[in-house]
Amino acid sequence: MTAAAEKHMYDIIIVGAGPAGLTAAIYARRASKQVLVLEAASYGGQIINTPSIENYPAAMRISGVDFATGIYNQAKELGAEIRFEKVVGLRDNGEEKIVVTRKNEYTARAVILATGSENRKLGLENEAALVGRGVSYCATCDGAFFRNKTVAVVGGGNTALEDALYLADLAETVYLIHRRDAFRGEDATAERLKARENVRFVYNSTVTKLNAGKRLESIEVTDKDGAVSTLAVSGLFIAVGRIPENQSFAGVIPLDEAGYAVAGEDCRTGVPGVFVAGDNRTKAVRQLVTAAADGAVAATAAVQYISELA
Amino acid sequence: MFVEVNKNNFEAEVLNASVPVLADFNADWCGPCRMLKPILDEVSETRKDWKFVSINIDEEEELAEKYEISAIPCLVVFKNGAEFTRSVGLLPREDLEALLDA
Numbered sequence: 001m002t003a004a005a006e007k008h009m010y011d012i013i014i015v016g017a018g019p020a021g022l023t024a025a026i027y028a029r030r031a032s033k034q035v036l037v038l039e040a041a042s043y044g045g046q047i048i049n050t051p052s053i054e055n056y057p058a059a060m061r062i063s064g065v066d067f068a069t070g071i072y073n074q075a076k077e078l079g080a081e082i083r084f085e086k087v088v089g090l091r092d093n094g095e096e097k098i099v100v101t102r103k104n105e106y107t108a109r110a111v112i113l114a115t116g117s118e119n120r121k122l123g124l125e126n127e128a129a130l131v132g133r134g135v136s137y138c139a140t141c142d143g144a145f146f147r148n149k150t151v152a153v154v155g156g157g158n159t160a161l162e163d164a165l166y167l168a169d170l171a172e173t174v175y176l177i178h179r180r181d182a183f184r185g186e187d188a189t190a191e192r193l194k195a196r197e198n199v200r201f202v203y204n205s206t207v208t209k210l211n212a213g214k215r216l217e218s219i220e221v222t223d224k225d226g227a228v229s230t231l232a233v234s235g236l237f238i239a240v241g242r243i244p245e246n247q248s249f250a251g252v253i254p255l256d257e258a259g260y261a262v263a264g265e266d267c268r269t270g271v272p273g274v275f276v277a278g279d280n281r282t283k284a285v286r287q288l289v290t291a292a293a294d295g296a297v298a299a300t301a302a303v304q305y306i307s308e309l310a
Numbered sequence: 311m312f313v314e315v316n317k318n319n320f321e322a323e324v325l326n327a328s329v330p331v332l333a334d335f336n337a338d339w340c341g342p343c344r345m346l347k348p349i350l351d352e353v354s355e356t357r358k359d360w361k362f363v364s365i366n367i368d369e370e371e372e373l374a375e376k377y378e379i380s381a382i383p384c385l386v387v388f389k390n391g392a393e394f395t396r397s398v399g400l401l402p403r404e405d406l407e408a409l410l411d412a
Binding site for chain 2: 040041042043044048063065066068069072082083084085086102
């Protein structure tokens, strides 16, 4: 093998094969760029956990797995190379970017970081097993399944408040459980929530146990004095924050205090040739359609960046 | 390279194989099985010392029943004609490789 062959230079390396990364791959391939997509787990990202997507334009109803398989097949058919390797680092050598995986190093002119984020978990024993069976991390995704039922939201930030407000329109009763007695989220939203008759506030308390048969049936709540009570709920919406998967890029691109890659709607990180797309970027709306939009924007910007290098 | 296995060639292809075998019990309707496939393909390319076989549980109910497959995707490792270990569910490449090295 010649040295040149060993050190192959891709045009664009995309980290993450979720909707943002795969959409970026589609756009980059249609611009005839040589593309490598690196994925740590399986293709699709967190959308694969959604049983039914009903808010993506032109797709009235599609499962997350079918949606993910569709973009994956589209990117593959267009000629994107996809490898299942976990990326652990990024080195910026100016016109050459080096993406480090557990086993290999790959080189490209431009990099798009589309690693997404993961939900912060409560850390309860059967939490993972009950996802899709009463436990959810997305009220706007799954709220409609709990029409006229009793649900609980746990958290104290904006997402928790907005989730509770959204659910208050659908569910019979919404408990909002917060470990402190004041919310981190905006006062205006909290005030709107307090005006709702079907919202009950459970302050200074944490969820300590999930009781379930086939589905979630009730939750155990413990207050700061150690008093334990049980709330019968069919749904528990966990909104205690998200963890963007940018740890491997800290020091190369600027991150905000929550760990998101700082970039505007143009998906530029401030480091020439390094772009960020999807949920791991600082942004207001984290939805499937905005992830795909980021992929298009980032790929187009990367293609333009490469053309200016030459 | 995957070998499609059925009840007629199971003994020859799996139990009497001279190398360890990873059997992928799957079904066409199973989303996570589809998502696992490219990961399995990639690993099978790098592990030539293993045999990779695919078993469709809808077509091979007898085998699925015999090996008590109650959730898929289910990966069963066979060594020297006997089950060695198994893993249920979609898993990342590194975990899959760890299963082979178990």
